[in-house]
Each structure stands twice: as structure tokens, then as C-alpha cells.
Amino acid sequence: MTITTAPTEVFRLDYGSKLEREIARLVACFEENNFDPGRYPRRWLAIKLLEADPDILARVQSMPNGAQVIAIARLSAEKLKSLLGDDVDLLTADHRYGYINGVVRQTLQRPLLDRLTLTDRIDNIVTHKWLGLPFFFLVMYLVFRLVIDVSAPFLDWTDAVINGPLAGWLTFILGLLPAPAWIHSLVIDGIVAGVGGVLVFVPGLLILYFFLALLEDSGYMSRAAFVMDRFMRVVGLHGKSFIPMILGFGCAVPAVYATRTIASRRDRTLTALLVPLMSCSARLPVYVVFGLAFFGSRAGTVIWAMYALGIVVAMLAGMVFTRTILKPDVSSAFVLELPPYRQPALKSVLIHMWENTREFVRKAGTTILAAAVVMWLLLNLPWGVANQRDSYFGKVSGAIAPVFAPLGFDNWETGGALVSGFMAKEIVVSTLSQVYLGGEEAQAIEPTTFGEDLLGIGQGFAEATFSSGKILLSIIPGINLMDATAEAEDTALSLALRKQFTPLSALALLVFVLLYVPCVATLGAIRHEFGRSWAITSGLYQTLLAWVAALMVYQVGRLLGFG
């Protein structure tokens, strides 16, 4: 049997007359220069030489008469560039893409991308003129409910680990060393109470950053900026300014630097003045401590309300600035890319979550550690002071406290904590922990072995994970795995705070913490970007605003009978 095959036609892409002429000339010059291309097809090799393919040039260079051929190819390529205006590799790629495009169009019929259609359908709701904003607030509400409810068992567990086994181990180690009593007090009452009081919130931040990363990576955050554009225009800005504000939910410092992307100097300045009103993650520990201590199962709603209030106050403050010291100039168009929705990659979300939380932990190990040591010193000087009220800290705080009397919290401990929060907002909680818990006599704890401690930590973590899982599932409508009578466990700090505050004065304090002077790092960023006078303006107007807002909350609340 014989098999015959039809002669196959060699495919040859036409690169156009000018290119084809040079290719043919180069192929001809192979013969003229006694150049043997070996296993390479002549036309293909000529094209590669004209494209100046580095690999092929190196190979041809080593072949007999290769150098002459390369020199001729270079002259041809330069000639083509002067004629057609581009490198040969771009010209050939252009022809190839053109050919592929033609083939695809003639042979393939493709429906519109499903993902695009789905994106458009979702956008019809989330960027809707009337539904867009309620949807945005609903998303933020769900995020904060999840953060508070799901992280609550882990917060209790971390608190128990820090104040239980960890404090116990440190006490044991200090007992082995010939350390004086003041070292013991510095470590346990100063560092463990101060830094530990802030580290307790790491699980909450991990969960917050997890959800913020989900929103960002899914493509929703740019929709949020789009939705807010209409409202930003009310205050003389546009949606572009909302992007730094979204960053402000994490930390105000990068958010202030992010205003550089705004073209107008006036818009930049106004945005930077409003960014610190967005509730940064450093304020979250304060909200959580007071939220869980005074509002129980409504803590998530209260915390969400703080974030929403920050946005509303920023709008109002913007309107005032626009009509006074920062009158609008010519408005520029807002161009915002809305990328298609995509499924966030778990790895990317976890990296995002960890990088942000790591920054918080780093701050706990540096700024907050230093502040805790300074605060411990101020609480214990003059040396040997019996009552913290008589310490330097107590005296200064006592002098400031009357300013807060109309706001419902005139105790010296809170006054001092708010002043220390100027360094970083987390320090408010750190200071309150030191003041209220640092001086307490340690409760008699039954001695345990190291192994029992580790077992207890593991069991506690497993129980916290189980409880969080139940809470997470209970969020789904129709599923209720929670015991209706179960209440969040009270921390020692919660119990101490309840002796000093009512729910109304606690709410006034939260409003004050939300709005008062930005931390020193944020003011530094504003000074760096806009100058000293704008940094002073930011600090002063926010403190005044915070005082007035907290006053209104407390006094109106009392008039309504909530006090």
C-alpha cells in the first residue's frame, strides 16, 4: 500500500512590500556571502536578524561569514526604521497581531464576557443613584458587626493569655532574678498592662483587615469612591478625594500622603483636613473596650455608628471649610476606573491582612512600649507615691479633667488617657489599663505548671474558634446557634470602667476620641505636606469639634433622659 500526501503549502505571512523587499535582499545576501544558515530556514533567519533577536545574533556571529551577514542585516534594519519609523521587531509584531486578529474575527464568534455582564449587573445595584449609598453603609455595617462579633471570643482569649499565663511566667522569671520590686512593678504594672492592653486587640484587627482586603481585592472599594462622588461634590470635592479617605480607615498618615494624587492644591488641603476624621484602626481598641463594656450585643452597631459619624462630620466640616477659608476653584473631571469584579485571592488577602497587623504589632513594641514605660514613671513619681492620684500623672490629669466635666467624664484617669492618646490613639487604652489595672493587687491564682498553662492556652483557642464559628454561622438568616442568655465575658478593664462611666458618658467619650486632635504622626504628615499652619489648624479645629460634638451627645442625651 502506498500513501500519497497532498503537497502542503508553506504558510508565509506577508509583512508588506518594504519589509518583504529587505527580507528577500537579506536571503539573497546569504548566498552572495557564502553564508550557510545550517538548520535554520533562510526566510525565518533573515527576519530574526532584522528584528535583532539577541539569541540569533549570538549564534550567527559564531558561524562562518556570520559577522558580514549581521552587518548587512543591521544596515537593512536601520533603513527600515528610517522608512517606517519603528524598530523591525515592532513592525513584524504589528503584522502578526493584525493577521491573528483577522483570523480570529473570521473564525470565532464570542459572546460578551460573562464576567463583564455580571459586573454590569452588580454595578446596577451597588452604584445605583439611590441604592448605592445605603448599600455602602450596609456593607460597612456588616463588616463591623462581623469584626466585633467574630473577634469577641478571640479578644477574651488573648486577654486571658496575656493577663494569665504570660503575666504568670514573667512573675516567675522575675522571682528567680535578684530584681528589686520596682522592676517587677515596671514589667507587670507598666509593660504587661500597657502593651498587653493594646495587643489584646490584634485578633480584631486581623479580622478587620481581612474584610477590608476582601472589599479592596474584589473591586468594591472603587465603587465606594464612585458612590461617594455625589456627596463629595456637596463639600466642594470629588470622588477622587474619597480614595485617601478610604485609606484613612486604616491609618491617616499614608492617607495624608495619598492626597498628592489630587491635582488642585485647595482640594488636597481640604482632603487632608478631612482625612483624620475617618476612623483609623488605632481608634478601634478604644471603641471595642467601651463598646463591649457598655453596649453589650449592640457594640457592633455603636462602632459602625462611629465610622458613619466620622464620614458625616467630615462632610459637614468640608461644607464649612468650602464656604470659609477654602473656597472652591475650577472643578476638574473625575475619572475613575471601575475594574471588573474578581474573586479575591486568599493569599493576597492574607498578606494584606498580615502586613497591616504587623505594623500595629510593631507599633506596640516601639511607640506604645515607650509610652507605657513613661506612663509608669509618671504614675510612680515622686518616687514612693502611695496613691496614683498624687503622682505627676495624676496631678496633671487632674488639672485637665474639669475641661471634660460638661462632657460627662471629668475623672482624672480619662483626662490623662486622652492626653496620652495624642502620641497614638491606642495609647488611650494602654493608659487606662495601666491606671485601672496596673495598681490592682493580683488576684490569688492557683499555681499551675508550664504544661497546664500551654494546655489551657490551646483549649482556650479551640473554644474561641468554636464560638466564633457559631457566631459567624448565626449571622446567616434562619440559623441561630447562639445561646440567647450568653453574654460576652467581662474583662477586668470593663468592670473598672463601669464604675467611672455611664453608657451616655461612654458614648460621649467615643465621639470625642473619634474627632479629637489627630495623633502626632498624622500632624507631622500634614505639616510635611502643607506646612505648620495647616497642621496647627487641623489639631485645633478637630479638638474644638470633638469637644462640641461630645458635649452635644452628653447634654442632649441627658435632656432626653438617657443620663
Next chain:
Amino acid sequence: MLSQLVSLLENKENGLSLSEISRMMNAQPSAVMAMIALLVQKGKLVEIGPDGKSCAACGLESDCNLLAARGKRYACASPVQPGEGMGGKFAIIN
């Protein structure tokens, strides 16, 4: 196709995103991305930030929250005059 892509971006001060370019060229984003990568490599196009300036001058490109939030945009590296470069070729063909 490359010349069409370059001429599409001519005079677009704020550039265009990958999805905008692929929609305008009626081509798959993955196919367009390969073309963009070649043109960026050859210096014909630049990746630009939200402020309209080249990301190459910033140095924070890989860690830019704003780029992540807004998506990358591309613009011509320099204005292309008729009769010059890819745009010129496109103009001659048409």
C-alpha cells in the same frame, strides 16, 4: 493592531485602562495585555498612576494602594506626530 493601540492612546492625557482598551479594540484583555507589555517594553507606552504621571518615576508601583484601587492605566510615552512611528504608519495605511 499595535499601531491601532498606539493611535487609540494618542491625546488621551489620562490614558486608558486594560479593560477600556480591550473593549475599544473588541479584543480579549489577555491578548491586549501581551501587546501592551511589548509596547511598554519598547518604550512606546508607559504605565501611569492616578495623577496621570508615569509610575516609573514613583518607585512605589508594586505597593501602590491607589493603583490597586483604581487599576492600571496606560498612555503614550510621548506625543506621536503624523508620519512618525506606529501612529504614522497607521495614518498612512488609512
